[in-house]
Amino acid sequence: QVQLAESGGGSVQSGGSLRISCAASGYAKSFYCMGWFRQAPGKEREGLAAIDGDGTPTYAESVKGRFTISQDNAKNTLYLQMNNLKPEDTAMYYCAADFRQCTITNMENNGVDYWGKGTLVTISS
Numbered sequence: 622q623v624q625l626a627e628s629g630g631g632s633v634q635s636g637g638s639l640r641i642s643c644a645a646s647g648y649a650k651s652f653y654c655m656g657w658f659r660q661a662p663g664k665e666r667e668g669l670a671a672i673d674g675d676g677t678p679t680y681a682e683s684v685k686g687r688f689t690i691s692q693d694n695a696k697n698t699l700y701l702q703m704n705n706l707k708p709e710d711t712a713m714y715y716c717a718a719d720f721r722q723c724t725i726t727n728m729e730n731n732g733v734d735y736w737g738k739g740t741l742v743t744i745s746s
Contacts, residue, residue, distance in 0.1 A: 623647045623735040625716045630740030637706050641740055643699040643716030654723035655699045656733065657690060659712035659742075666715075670701065673723035681725055706744045713739040 629641035656671035670690035
């Protein structure tokens, strides 16, 4: 069982930056892959980025170049650095973990094993 807890959400002005975190517990982080998703009001959940145990990232086209996923295996923590934020980035951001799916495409297509409860990011214009 893996427990995930997001933090770091908040309100930022358009053009600003924010880093959100996801603390993982219950299993050594190096044994599974992790990813970030978001869901805006009235919209479907969207996969953003994923990272495997070796640190290889994959990104959705919508955030490539603006968002960076990283991890600190020693701290069992996943990060998402978000730059040049736009009002359309406003959403609840969720952390996910999976023992088999290690790209964001596979996570979206096949589902993930574990979800966090989310952290809210609000971008004002």
